[in-house]
Amino acid sequence: MVRVTTPAGGVASGDALIVGRIFGIAAYSSTEGDSVELSTIGVFQLPKASAAVLAVGGRVAWDNTAKEVTTPAAGRFPIGVAVEAAGNGVTSVAVRLDGVATAAA
Structure with missing residues (x-):
């Protein structure tokens, strides 16, 4: 798991997300500016x-x-x-x- 800042628009649990050079799947829903954990393997x-x-x-x-x-x-x-x-x-x-x-x- 990698913790990143949620980008504009927020993210829902299970959504795919690219932050900089990191791709992952959101472990939970998060609003813009809050932190969210991304699964980067699996x-x-x-x-x-x-x-x-x-x-x-x-x-x-x-x-x-x-x-x-x-x-x-x-x-x-x-x-x-x-x-x-x-x-x-x-x-x-x-x-x-x-x-x-x-x-x-």
């Missing part, structure tokens, strides 16, 4: 870009505009690997967060 079921085709063990990234997991590409934040296959039309996927603080690709 397996989480996350929303997925419907058209993205992900293989077990394939690298995945977070599209912070659409707020969903997708394939790595420029402007997307690398977050870990898919732990299940998720094809076209599937709207969520289990992802193992790798806890690596990084910048968008």
Whole structure:
């Protein structure tokens, strides 16, 4: 767990959040300016870009505009690997967060 300051708009429990170079899942709801703990490793079921085709063990990234997991590409934040296959039309996927603080690709 990593403690960060909640950004503008606040965050709900279970929401994905990028703070600087850290990606994590909020452990609880928090209002703007308060602290919140983010899980940066572990397996989480996350929303997925419907058209993205992900293989077990394939690298995945977070599209912070659409707020969903997708394939790595420029402007997307690398977050870990898919732990299940998720094809076209599937709207969520289990992802193992790798806890690596990084910048968008």
